[in-house]
Amino acid sequence: MNPTLTTRALVIFGFITMFPLFLAQVAILIRPESQATRDLLIGKGEDWRDKTHFRSALGLAWADWLLFVPILLLGSIGVLLGYSWAYVLFGAAGAISLYINIALWFMEKEYVYPSRGPVIYFTYYWGFFVYWGAMTLVYSVLRLAGISF
Numbered sequence: 001m002n003p004t005l006t007t008r009a010l011v012i013f014g015f016i017t018m019f020p021l022f023l024a025q026v027a028i029l030i031r032p033e034s035q036a037t038r039d040l041l042i043g044k045g046e047d048w049r050d051k052t053h054f055r056s057a058l059g060l061a062w063a064d065w066l067l068f069v070p071i072l073l074l075g076s077i078g079v080l081l082g083y084s085w086a087y088v089l090f091g092a093a094g095a096i097s098l099y100i101n102i103a104l105w106f107m108e109k110e111y112v113y114p115s116r117g118p119v120i121y122f123t124y125y126w127g128f129f130v131y132w133g134a135m136t137l138v139y140s141v142l143r144l145a146g147i148s149f
Contacts, residue, residue, distance in 0.1 A: 001079075001082050001083070001084045001087070001143060001148075002082050003079055003080050003081075003082055004148060004149065006139060006149055007079050007080065007139075007143075008080070010090075010132070010135060010136050010139060011076045011079065011080060013128075013132055014072065014076065014093070014132050014136065015076070017124075017128040017129060017132050018072065020124075021064075021129075022064070022065075022069065024040050024041050025060075025061035025064055025065060027040050027041070028041060028057060028058055028061045029058075029061050029062065029065065032054075032058055041057060043115060049111065056107070060100065067096070068093065068096050068097075071089050071092050071093045071096065072089075072090075072093040074086065074089050075087070075088075075089030075090035075091075075092065075093050076090060076093075078090070084143075084144065087140040087143050087144050088140070088144070090136060090140050091136060091137050091139075091140030091141060091144075093133075093136065094132065094133045094134070094135070094136030094137035094138075094139075094140060095133065095137050096133070097129050097130070097132060097133030097136070098129075098130060098133030098134055098137060099133075100129075101126060101129040101130045101133065102130070104126065105126065108126075109121075109126070112125050112126070
């Protein structure tokens with residue numbers, strides 16, 4: 001299954017979207033209690049709303065690095081190399097992104113949306129993850145079904 005322009009575009013868009021998140025997650029994994037980490041993840045001079053907010057951020061960072069990052073990397077490299085099995089991983093990465101960001105819509109919107117505004121929220125802070133996840137999941141299913149574009 002040779003990669004198409006759509007394949008390459010989804011891989012590039014995914015890495016552009018995920019890279020800043022992964023850097024922020026490295027900060028919380030290395031120095032979870034530091035002010036620099038709080039500044040990066042929740043805003044300059046801000047503090048965690050409560051222990052659950054902190055624990056969910058830390059837990060999601062661990063989950064991403066133990067599950068999502070390897071699936072995303074193997075799936076992305078595999079689809080670029082033309083392996084059909086890689087579309088299963090690539091689609092799984094899309095499903096994970098879609099799943100967690102639907103949950104985050106309910107967990108974080110009341111805090112993030114007012115501080116960032118609609119344009120930023122519906123693009124980088126939430127939207128791109130949902131858009132990429134949905135497109136990647138659908139694209140992978142279609143490619144595995146033999147549809148190429």
